[in-house]
Amino acid sequence: MNVLALDHVVKRFGDFTAVDDLSFRVPEGGIFGFLGGNGAGKTTSLRMALDIIRPTQGQITVLGRAPGRENDALIGFLPEERGLYRRMGVLDTVIYFGRLKGMSASAARKASKALIDKLGLGAWAGQTVDRLSKGMSQKVQLATALVNAPRLLILDEPFSGLDPVNQGVLEDLIRESARGGATVVFSTHVMQHAERLCDRLLLLSRGKKVFEGTLAQGAQVLPCRLSVTSRADPSGLPGVAAARASGDPKNGWRDWEVDLLAGQDPADLLQACTDGAFPLRRFHTREPSLHDIFLHLVGADQERRS
Amino acid sequence: MRRAFLIAAREYKQVTSTRGFWVLLLALPLALGLSQLAGRWIKPEATAAYVLADVSGRYGRALEQRLEIDHEREVLSDLATYVRRWARGPGTGALWDSGPRGFDDHEVEAFMASGGLAHAIEQISPRLAPGAPGFHADPPEYLPAADNPAPSDQGPAAFGAAVTPKIGEKVMTSAGPRRLSVAIYIPKAFGPSGPPVRVWVRADPDADLVKALRTELSGALRLEALSASGVAPAEFARIAAMNAPLSITIPLKDHTPTQLLERSILPLAMAYLLLITVMTTGGMMLQGLIEERSNKLLESVLACVTPSELMYGKLLGLGGVGLTTVLAWVACAAAALAIPGEVSDFLRPAVQSAAHPWMVFALIFYFVTGYAIVSAIYLAVGSLCDSVQDAQAYLVPVVLVIMLPVLFMMMSVVRDPGGALPHILSWIPLYTPFAMLVRLGGGVSWTEAVGTGVLLLAFMALEVVAVGRIFQFSLLHTGQPPKLGALFALIIRPGSD
Numbered sequence: 138m139n140v141l142a143l144d145h146v147v148k149r150f151g152d153f154t155a156v157d158d159l160s161f162r163v164p165e166g167g168i169f170g171f172l173g174g175n176g177a178g179k180t181t182s183l184r185m186a187l188d189i190i191r192p193t194q195g196q197i198t199v200l201g202r203a204p205g206r207e208n209d210a211l212i213g214f215l216p217e218e219r220g221l222y223r224r225m226g227v228l229d230t231v232i233y234f235g236r237l238k239g240m241s242a243s244a245a246r247k248a249s250k251a252l253i254d255k256l257g258l259g260a261w262a263g264q265t266v267d268r269l270s271k272g273m274s275q276k277v278q279l280a281t282a283l284v285n286a287p288r289l290l291i292l293d294e295p296f297s298g299l300d301p302v303n304q305g306v307l308e309d310l311i312r313e314s315a316r317g318g319a320t321v322v323f324s325t326h327v328m329q330h331a332e333r334l335c336d337r338l339l340l341l342s343r344g345k346k347v348f349e350g351t352l353a354q355g356a357q358v359l360p361c362r363l364s365v366t367s368r369a370d371p372s373g374l375p376g377v378a379a380a381r382a383s384g385d386p387k388n389g390w391r392d393w394e395v396d397l398l399a400g401q402d403p404a405d406l407l408q409a410c411t412d413g414a415f416p417l418r419r420f421h422t423r424e425p426s427l428h429d430i431f432l433h434l435v436g437a438d439q440e441r442r443s
Numbered sequence: 444m445r446r447a448f449l450i451a452a453r454e455y456k457q458v459t460s461t462r463g464f465w466v467l468l469l470a471l472p473l474a475l476g477l478s479q480l481a482g483r484w485i486k487p488e489a490t491a492a493y494v495l496a497d498v499s500g501r502y503g504r505a506l507e508q509r510l511e512i513d514h515e516r517e518v519l520s521d522l523a524t525y526v527r528r529w530a531r532g533p534g535t536g537a538l539w540d541s542g543p544r545g546f547d548d549h550e551v552e553a554f555m556a557s558g559g560l561a562h563a564i565e566q567i568s569p570r571l572a573p574g575a576p577g578f579h580a581d582p583p584e585y586l587p588a589a590d591n592p593a594p595s596d597q598g599p600a601a602f603g604a605a606v607t608p609k610i611g612e613k614v615m616t617s618a619g620p621r622r623l624s625v626a627i628y629i630p631k632a633f634g635p636s637g638p639p640v641r642v643w644v645r646a647d648p649d650a651d652l653v654k655a656l657r658t659e660l661s662g663a664l665r666l667e668a669l670s671a672s673g674v675a676p677a678e679f680a681r682i683a684a685m686n687a688p689l690s691i692t693i694p695l696k697d698h699t700p701t702q703l704l705e706r707s708i709l710p711l712a713m714a715y716l717l718l719i720t721v722m723t724t725g726g727m728m729l730q731g732l733i734e735e736r737s738n739k740l741l742e743s744v745l746a747c748v749t750p751s752e753l754m755y756g757k758l759l760g761l762g763g764v765g766l767t768t769v770l771a772w773v774a775c776a777a778a779a780l781a782i783p784g785e786v787s788d789f790l791r792p793a794v795q796s797a798a799h800p801w802m803v804f805a806l807i808f809y810f811v812t813g814y815a816i817v818s819a820i821y822l823a824v825g826s827l828c829d830s831v832q833d834a835q836a837y838l839v840p841v842v843l844v845i846m847l848p849v850l851f852m853m854m855s856v857v858r859d860p861g862g863a864l865p866h867i868l869s870w871i872p873l874y875t876p877f878a879m880l881v882r883l884g885g886g887v888s889w890t891e892a893v894g895t896g897v898l899l900l901a902f903m904a905l906e907v908v909a910v911g912r913i914f915q916f917s918l919l920h921t922g923q924p925p926k927l928g929a930l931f932a933l934i935i936r937p938g939s940d
Contacts, residue, residue, distance in 0.1 A: 189742065189745045206446075206748070206749060209746075212746070214743070214746040216739070217742075218739035218742060219743070220739035220743070221738065222453075222734075222735075222738075223734070224457065224460065225453075233453060234747065237449055237744070237747035237748060278743070281743065
């Protein structure tokens with residue numbers, strides 16, 4: 138079952154098209170990354186899924202039905218721009234959001250207390266939010282998203298503004314939520330987080346989808362790169378798109394950066410070298426990073442559009 | 444609606460936990476309490492003492508009687524007003540049953556001879572309506588000093604020199620120590636061609652006192668002159684006692700000006716309270732909304748509630764704050780009623796004259812609708828602005844448009860209850876609650892009440908829709924607030940973003 142599905146969704150603000158014919162599906166379970174640069178349409182798409190704004194065209198399905206307040210009890214949301222009621226107590230704040238999501242007073246109180254303790258804020262439960270540090274406030278905000286033990290947890294740029302320690306804490310919480318059965322959808326433009334966390338990815342550029350799939354599938358759209366050390370120039374070998382020498386030759390051996398043709402398997406090149414007695418001292422395959430994939434796909438898309 | 448109530452409860456808690464709210468809540472009861480205390484403990488002295496040195500030995504007694512009669516005239520007149528307001532059943536033909544009017548000296552003397560106020564109260568008490576306040580006569584304006592503090596046998600200059608330092612000091616009277624305000628010296632040879640009566644006063648001379656002196660002394664001089672011309676004193680007394688027959692009729696209407704004033708006190712007070720509370724709490728709510736916008740809170744909230752629920756919640760919360768304020772003030776007024784004093788004397792007839800189910804319903808209806816209409820405007824402004832500075836640009840014209848006509852109307856209705864302005868404003872929904880409140884005391888026709896009420900409710904419904912559209916558009920909108928034209932376009936065509 139898909140917990141979130143968008144079909145040919147378009148959102149326009151006046152003359153500006155923020156989301157352009159976007160279709161994708163988020164299957165239940167796991168962590169889904171929503172990647173794109175600034176203005177790619179990530180936040181707009183998430184807001185539409187939450188029924189904060191409505192699409193101009195297209196259809197959205199969340200947990201099997203149209204976006205609406207009926208889904209609130211099953212969704213947790215952490216917005217990109219975060220804030221809390223400064224004069225409200227920490228515990229009261231979490232309870233309040235739990236109640237807004239349809240929890241009973243006692244259930245909201247119980248869950249809020251447990252969550253606050255788990256986040257290490259137990260000693261601050263009775264304090265007003267304006268007395269907390271920024272990091273602690275972020276944790277309270279996260280607690281408001283998690284209080285209802287959501288089936289679908291939507292996090293919009295969750296790592297922005299967090300120091301490396303708290304980023305680690307948040308990564309753990311996301312993994313824990315996913316292990317607990319929640320489907321986590323989070324948007325980010327920091328590739329390292331997505332690389333570490335996501336099972337599936339969606340890359341957006343200027344409101345359009347440029348890629349959807351796993352990291353391994355993403356790697357396939359990028360030509361493989363190799364580092365080899367050989368006596369001869371490898372650019373003439375079958376499947377090689379280009380080879381650039383790096384550094385000076387040593388005792389007849391030289392390092393080369395080799396780009397394979399798209400879809401070319403590095404194992405085939407190794408086989409060809411062996412069969413053709415092409416001398417090699419080093420043959421190292423470099424898997425493309427998400428950053429490389431992103432730059433390749435989004436950069437190419439932007440180049441195409443410009 | 445459950446979420447709207449949750450939002451309302453949070454808004455209510457937020458506003459009522461601010462210092463500003465408690466200042467607002469306590470300001471009126473504190474003022475009432477201080478007035479009550481001031482009335483009881485620091486009330487200015489109503490009675491002054493005077494010294495009369497009648498060296499002639501001919502006019503002093505008459506002057507004292509004149510001042511006494513003038514005081515009793517005031518008492519009789521006030522008593523007649525009281526009887527008309529509170530006595531029930533057929534009148535007895537007594538002077539106080541004939542309504543307040545200019546009683547002549549003979550009538551006042553008859554009143555005094557029949558036992559005065561004490562006798563009258565005995566007669567009136569069985570006829571008083573339930574809950575009628577007791578009658579309290581004002582004390583006499585002047586009482587003679589028990590002892591003359593200056594010698595009167597050494598001429599006016601010596602008397603003046605001796606009495607001048609005493610003016611303003613407390614001297615003993617029959618009612619206890621009172622401040623000496625007037626000293627009068629009647630020389631031995633006082634007459635048309637003799638030396639004048641000398642008067643020393645503490646401040647500007649009291650016109651009533653001067654008039655009493657002049658009337659009494661002139662009458663005595665005339666009597667002496669006529670006696671010298673051969674007119675018998677008895678004949679002069681008969682002629683002097685003649686009064687032009689004067690019949691005063693007060694047309695029977697639903698209410699006298701006094702009753703009209705009493706009936707208008709509560710509605711007028713309600714209109715003022717509405718204006719004060721809605722402007723104050725509206726400002727608090729506006730700040731709360733701006734805080735939500737500037738603190739980037741709204742997206743979190745809007746992921747759980749619809750903009751309409753948020754709007755209704757805020758309106759309900761603010762309504763609760765307003766209602767709490769009014770209930771607190773009503774409780775304080777009830778407490779003030781139970782404590783005898785100036786405030787309870789002032790409030791009791793007003794409360795009694797407004798104690799009618801329709802009046803109570805009308806007071807609540809117009810207060811609640813007025814509150815909702817103005818609050819919704821504040822809410823719309825708050826949803827459009829990221830800062831208090833932005834909000835000021837919108838609020839200044841809004842406040843002026845609401846306040847100026849309302850304040851002007853309130854002032855004009857006191858002078859002219861049937862004036863055109865309150866009638867016109869009654870039909871403009873933004874002002875209907877205020878106009879109807881200020882007019883309630885004077886009576887409003889059923890057709891007008893229903894007509895303006897329907898118009899008011901229709902306007903409220905449209906306003907809620909319009910504010911809802913502004914809310915929907917502006918809550919997550921960033922940058923400069925839209926211009927007025929764009930705002931109207933947004934209200935008319937909600938999808939125009």
